Amino acid sequence: MKILRLRLENFRNFEDTALDFTDGINILAGNNAQGKTNCIEAIYFCTCLKSYRVKREEQLIRFGKEKAAITLDFSIGSREEQLQILFTKDKPKEYRHNGLVIPRLRDLLGCFQSVIFTPDHLNLIKEGPQKRRSFLDMALCSLDLQYTDQLLNYQKILKNRNALLNQCREDPSKKEMLFIWDEKLAEAGSYIAKARQDYLLRLDEYAKDFYRSISKGAEKLKLLYLNQFTKEQAAREEFHSLFLNRLEKTREQDIALGQTVSGVHKDDILILLAGKSMKYFGSQGQIRSAVLSMKLAEAECVAERCGHYPILLLDDILSELDAHRQKFIFSKMEGHQTVLSTCELGKIRKKGDKVFFIKEGKVVRERVSSSGSGCID
Ligand SMILES: Nc1ncnc2c1ncn2[C@@H]1O[C@H](COP(=O)(O)OP(=O)(O)OP(=O)(O)O)[C@@H](O)[C@H]1O
Ligand SMILES: [Mg+2]
Incomplete structure (x- = not known):
């Protein structure tokens, strides 16, 4: 291209x-x-x-x-x-x-x-999870149309569920209706979780090699998909049922707060160097090399998916x-x-x-x- x-x-x-x-x-x-x-x-x-x-x-x-x-x-x-x-x-x-x-x-x-790299990306590791989720979403939305649809859908469902949670505090009989939104949220959320997991597995492969070349093999970079359901790899069906279980467990907390506390809107990327979190232990130079590796890996993932x-x-x-x-x-x-x-x-x-x-x-x-x-x- x-x-x-x-x-x-x-x-x-x-x-x-x-x-x-x-x-x-x-x-x-x-x-x-x-x-x-x-x-x-x-x-x-x-x-x-x-x-x-x-x-x-x-x-x-x-x-x-x-x-x-x-x-x-x-x-x-x-x-x-x-x-x-x-x-x-x-x-x-x-x-x-x-x-x-x-x-x-x-x-x-x-x-x-196209893939963009700006000085703002250098904050990707140190800042909060929102920044890393947005990194994942920007990359995935341009590669997978269904991901874009599911993400928009998820955001709408989440808004509706949160509105209902607030109503449940006033009128507990409304709790019955939460199951409808739980199911919808798990349906869209499981697609997002699976897509993020698969994408990060590929990104990790490329980023690890780039980091090794930049740092001349000193330490190993590892990118992991961090979610509230499992740290292990899972199929979409598993994500779906893990998500539903989690929503059930936190239902009372959700109602008290008027907010859905669990879901893919809380996801993060765990970035490790030699097994230690880069966010807390990475030096400036190590962080720059890791972000550079992730950005170049993003370009490789596009090439792999799109053929150019x-x-x-x-x-x-x-x-x-x-x-x-x-x-x-x-x-x-x-x-x-x-x-x-x-x-x-x-x-x-x-x-x-x-x-x-x-x-x-x-x-x-x-x-x-x-x-x-x-x-x-
Ligand atoms: N809608 C607009 N209409 C006219 N000028 C605009 C508009 N939006 C931004 N600008 C002007 O564009 C200029 C900034 O351009 P840009 O951000 O591309 O700068 P730059 O060349 O990248 O500079 P730097 O090296 O500082 O990053 C500013 O002078 C700003 O006032
Ligand atoms: Mg500029």
């Missing part, structure tokens, strides 16, 4: 700009606040079909304008495709695939695959990594298209890279590097 061209019309601080990408490394260079991340946000929008930065999408429309558009031309093998997202103030956004309006969002999920390697989007991440880790990530970019942003071009450029100089939402200059310097030479 390769991006051919990205056109941004009234998107963030871009008025009307087109970038023709090269197959290898594309560098968005410029000072702070010029539009580098905006550009990466637009590309990743085409994978997730939502912004990873803001909830209110009207913030994506250029100040003072009514409409915005992202147009992405990309190729899969010899096939060329176009994805277009049109934003209009106070109206739902519109999607077009190869010129045709696509009414259902789910028909476009997985159409364009995704586009790597690296937003200002290289300045966060030391020369050794930079060198490692560059070795993994070989043969894959990458879009990266930086304020310090001198350090990373190498022969053949295409550099776009971004200033105030415009590409003021672009050129293919004829020489390079820094960590990768």
Whole structure:
């Protein structure tokens, strides 16, 4: 999969700009606040079909304008495709695939695959479980349509069950109706649990190897799916019955709190190094290597599932990594298209890279590097 061209019309601080990408490394260079991340946000929008930065999408429309558009031309093998997202103030956004309006969002999920790595991901290990669940959900939603459906379904059921729990405190006869929601929650939840478990098994395999290469075999990285039902592997049916048992056990507590205390909305990823939790014992350097391994593993999982390697989007991440880790990530970019942003071009450029100089939402200059310097030479 390769991006051919990205056109941004009234998107963030871009008025009307087109970038023709090269197959290898594309560098968005410029000072702070010029539009580098905006550009990466637009590309990743085409994978997730939502912004990873803001909830209110009207913030994506250029100040003072009514409409915005992202147009992405990309190729899969010899096939060329176009994805277009049109934003209009106070109206739902519109999607077009190869010129045709696509009414259902789910028909476009997985159409364009990219993996993003930003400095914010470096907090993945130290922060709370919400961050790691969202890492799992972002990855799985773009790979598995049914996962997206089940996740949305689960969130709705959970809301309904919690509303009923609150009513049960006032009117205990309503307890009888909880069984209906328990069954529905276990049905959707068991799909999510199984998908997360399977995904983490694959992610662990790749991440472990990457970590071994970065740290030169010093310690072993292990990623485990952590849920309230079991630490062992389970089939979907087992998850279903374990989930129901758990809901039954915590029912009185749920009613007292007016909240469902158990379920996949409490899941986490346990990240171990040499058997010890990285969250509590990992050094800065170890954490950076582990996150880098997880992100590269995420790209491998996409390639395994979809049959083509995704586009790597690296937003200002290289300045966060030391020369050794930079060198490692560059070795993994070989043969894959990458879009990266930086304020310090001198350090990373190498022969053949295409550099776009971004200033105030415009590409003021672009050129293919004829020489390079820094960590990768
Ligand atoms: N809807 C919008 N309309 C116009 N400009 C916007 C809009 N949203 C954000 N911007 C502008 O975009 C700029 C930020 O762009 P971006 O986040 O891409 O910067 P950057 O080049 O990545 O900078 P840094 O190196 O600091 O990360 C800011 O000047 C901001 O005011
Ligand atoms: Mg930025």
